[in-house]
Amino acid sequence: MILLLGVSHRTAPVQLRERLALPERDVPQVLPRLRGAAAAREAWLLSTCNRVEVLLDTEETDAAAASLVAFFCRERGLSPAELEASLYRHEGPDAVRHLLRVASGLDSMILGEPQILGQVKRAHHLAREAGTLGPVLERLLQRCLAVAKRVRAETGISRHALSVAHAAVELARKVVGELAGQSVLVVGAGKMSALTARYLAGAGAQLVVTSRRYEKAEALAARFGGRAVAWNEFDRWLARACAVISGTAAPGIVLDAARVAAAMRERHQRPLFLVDVAVPRDVDPEVHRIENVYLYDIDDLEGVVARNLDQRRLAASQALPILEEEVARFEHWRRSLQVTPTIVRLREVWLERARAELQRQRRRLGPLDDAQATQLEQLVSAIVRKMLHRPTEYLRRRGEQTDAAGLVALYREIFELDAAGPDAAETGVSALPSEKDEPR
């Protein structure tokens, strides 16, 4: 049974999360001890600033959960009550669903943020390094990464900008296309200008920074590899840049409609995207009325962000069927694991018994040459296989559909699988259905 225990930004304050969080370098040492403490077959751990989660494959979920709590309390000096108050626990399909939600960014503080996928991938590598993954969690994590990518591609959940600065850059792209290599004029060197400049520089734009105080412009330009220009060059760059971001601390309008209209004439009406991130505003709102000029102030951008959040919520709801499909597929695969060892054993034991019976009867059959002996052995094996075909198929089918523990016990009793000699082959991991056998 898969067991997931964790704390996240939804359940635990940062004071608790930071005490539980593990630095990456410690994970390979901690994981084997943690697996041992919980007496689990497989273990995986995710530790980010927003969540610490442990995933186990274990027989005894209650005992494993208790041991895990004790382990963390001991290691991190916490009281069980303190930890348990913030701890969530998921088992079986719920644990799978939760993990898929986490990896797809649906459980993140910023809905749909893509960093979590990289963190899950990294945690996967660390657990592999530590050797605490087995076939079940290995497969689960691989599916998890694939599903998270699919969610992102199909719902576009990460596409809609959720910060004012990011939204401004996305809108600029709608006007001027790719920003790489294009000049963007940044007016003022305040905090909001700097934040927007960072996104613009990230998109490859050439920043041209101007400020009433040249040294401030120089400092901001130096941070993002742009160039600083004197305040009196403002109009020249207004006519040349593809977009303008204005965020000065001026108490009134810095850029009026007449100046923008003049710049538009000089630009031969080439579209101009203006972002006013200043409060009080730098750019006269009348500027937006000028043809081919698009002015967005901080309220407009916040409106865009609010709409984008709605878009992400919509995308999250579109992701749910994708997750459910994967939960069902994984459960299907995992259930088939319960019956596979029995199926393998059933065939081996009865083939062995048939061969033994054949050996006993050989004397009565009189002298046989090698070819006849081989043929007889093949015949007996074929009969056994044919007889076992229906019961095997039935068990496999039921195993995929429901919890088949009772049926497995019944089979073992009817077919005397446990009474068979000690020479009957051990079954285990090697008997797990491979990717190719996976029911689709």
Place this chain on the structure above:
Amino acid sequence: MDALLLVAAVTLYAAGVGLAARAFARHDRRMHRAALAVLAGGAAVNLAAWLLPGVREARLPLADLRELLTGLAWLIVSLHVGIALRAGLEAMSLIVPPFATVLLLGASGLSTPVQSRPAGGPLFVAHTVTATAGLAALGLAFTMSVVYLLQDRVLKRKRSFGLLERLPSLDTSDRIGFQALAWGFGLLTAAIVTGVLWNAIAHGRLWSARPKESFPLLAWIVLSALLYARLARGYRGRRCAYLVIVGFVFALASVVGIAR
């Protein structure tokens, strides 16, 4: 047989657009390429539908409006597939091929018998080929102008982009539209010159006031004014987009004039 081919082409175009819509909704690039493949298949059938009657009767397949629209639809879809394969532009697959499909549907609705026309020789061939190609290029410029205006409207009203989100940016639609316009204008000019010469040879007059002769001239005047403003003065933006639309409508009106 010809009607069947047209129906098959329309069906393939519709399937391609449907697949493109699905690819668009699911952000699936590979599916979009599959949609382009289906559209290319449709274009192949469209080409056959266009050329076969002409081949059978050993004449140029531009004898009537039906053939012209069929050829135009083929050109538009082929151009679109060619551009989209290189530039992506998933959203355009929801705009350009449906436009061509409408043209093709219009063509299949027409059953004008081929009229016997005076043989024009190479001049007539040059005229019809340049006119058709020019119209296709102007059709693309028209589409890009519509895309431009739609986005201008959303940006000005500060509304949500919704499905328009993945249309090419103002700058890209302007750039592609201008290239298409430049080609379209050049071909239109060639079509007018060859048309006038052919007229002179076949009918002994240079020009008449019939729609099919006056509309191209109107289109040419509008587009040349636009190109002058753009090339000499660098003008662009919303008004240019409106002028492209007007120019294309005039050019299209001349095609409708052919039936008369």
